[in-house]
Amino acid sequence: MPVPQAKLDALAARIAGLDLARGGWAGAARAEALARLGAMGLPAKRDEYWRYTDPAALIAPQAPHAATFAAADEPPVFDGIERLRIVFVDGVFDPALSDDLRLAGVEIELLSRAGQTDIHWAREVYGVLEARGQAPVQRPLAALNTAFADEGVLIRATGRAARPVALIYLHRSETSDAILHHCIKVEAGAELTVLESGPAAARFNKVMEVDVAAGGRFHHIRAQGRDHGRRAATHLFARLGAESLLKSFTLTANGVLTRNEVVIELLGDDGVAHIAGAAVGDGAFHHDDTVFITHAGLRCESRQVFKKVLMNGAVGVFQGKILVKPGAQKTDGYQISQSLLLDGDSQFLAKPELEIHADDVKCSHGSTSGAIDEVALFYLRARGVPEAAAKSLLVMAFLAETITEIGDEAIAADIRLRLQNWLERHGR
């Protein structure tokens, strides 16, 4: 089918001001991504995969204006966690704010510096997992990222990383438009935790490709930044080997528009992938989780746990799919998406999908929307807990199943505190 002219026009307008970084080992991958992109065009509102989220602000030639925001009322997230910090300001690496990139058990290089050196493992990841994730659903913003990203980190874990690697995204310019592309390789039996935090820019396009070899373990926890006006389109592409594990948790509080896509392939046998998200929005907040998990190996387990707390016209979207390929017997797939609507103005749109081509599998999915449980609220108040605190307790209870997916208790406690503070600020 030919690509509609409008999509091609949108693409031409979007990339007119961007430079394709040529040469080096990634040059071919970028050129291929550009070709992929040309065959797709940019997403449009009428696309099936963009039914609930208008991509206009994400594809516009210029990033819409977004005020910066300095939270004076609480220290930055993960501040108390011992970690290696890699800081980007409006998408530009800041060496002065970053730690030395040496860490036992891990090799770290910047994408911008890696261009001329041949980092052979990155060749097998950069743009490769993104390209695999383009079927059966097109993800043009990810292809655009692969083609034009000139910064990001390449992280290879060869053992057990001594500390988490923290990617910190600061937002200082009200018109910044950042593109970052990270590649992560967790070698056989290695273990790595990556933290991400901050708004990054007025508009942020980020791709993270994660290749987990047999027996590798990858933990990912991110908090997307409290700036109200920021917009973000992020993609996590992951490929999992035998007996490997990937756990990813995302906290989203505020942000006028967020689209988080996660594409996981369980290729080896006995792999485990858990994807969780807690989103809280008040007013101008549109949050979209779009997840695609493919089971190709035997006895793999996947969990998708997404919860959203919405008020004053906030909108939550969930599109989640589990695809069980022929032969992926003993698959254990679980998917739940729920929203807690704190008033009558907010909206939750969910599209859960299962596609199963094997006969001995266990897959379940559920999606609900509800209000605060008035009976439980009265019970708490009857025990002396003031209404606002009681509501906050019930909201935290609603979100608890997502936070349980964070393995590290100190990190989980930090996330819990952020949520409690947010609820307090927003009168719940």
Place this chain on the structure above:
Amino acid sequence: MLEIQNLHVRLEAEDKPILKGVDLNVAAGTVHAIMGPNGSGKSTLSYVLAGRDGYEVTDGTATLDGADLLAMEPEERAAAGLFLAFQYPVEIPGVGNMTFLRTAVNAQRKARGQEEMSAGEFLKVVRDRAGKLRIDADMLKRAVNVGFSGGEKKRNEILQMAMLEPKMCILDETDSGLDVDAMRLVSDGVNALRDAGRAFLVITHYQRLLDHIRPDVVHIMADGRIVKSGGPDLALEVERNGYADILAEAL
């Protein structure tokens, strides 16, 4: 301590009068029991006193040590010393029992201008009181009432009462769903809290609970009013003959 005068209450959703002039006076240090047939308004009385939504007071007053209960939010009534042990304790998935207890205890202390209990002190007190009710560490760790048996839920209500140390305790059919042993545990828990500064209002269908928690006064409630009051013997009379004779006499 608890004074109720001419209390009239309507169920908002159905525009239906439930309480039609309740008069009740419970003095400090005493135990009053309310018995009565189904639908007589016993549970409504307990919910209205605790401040549940959905009821409209159309006439009358209810005070606790002279303070107007009906003007207070539910949490203010609790801080003022009122406690309702629920007929159907509520399950709250995701909220740990211990967190719940500690939040409640400290919220009430804060409302009364007292210092919060330290984590260590709280743990010590809760373990001691839970132990007496045979509530083990696992039940304290689990989410509030989730997966608890009927008996465990009722024991958990009494644990909350023991931790909050209210002055006016209302027990709404705390005996329903309890076996003989659980009834003894619950009763022992209640009796341990009896003292000169505290009063109890025990709502029950059966005289059996009153063998364990000896009341000073027994009231019979029917059609939204207290139709007869007497000593402990009144409960025995109900057990023997049912409500028919008493109601015929009262009406």
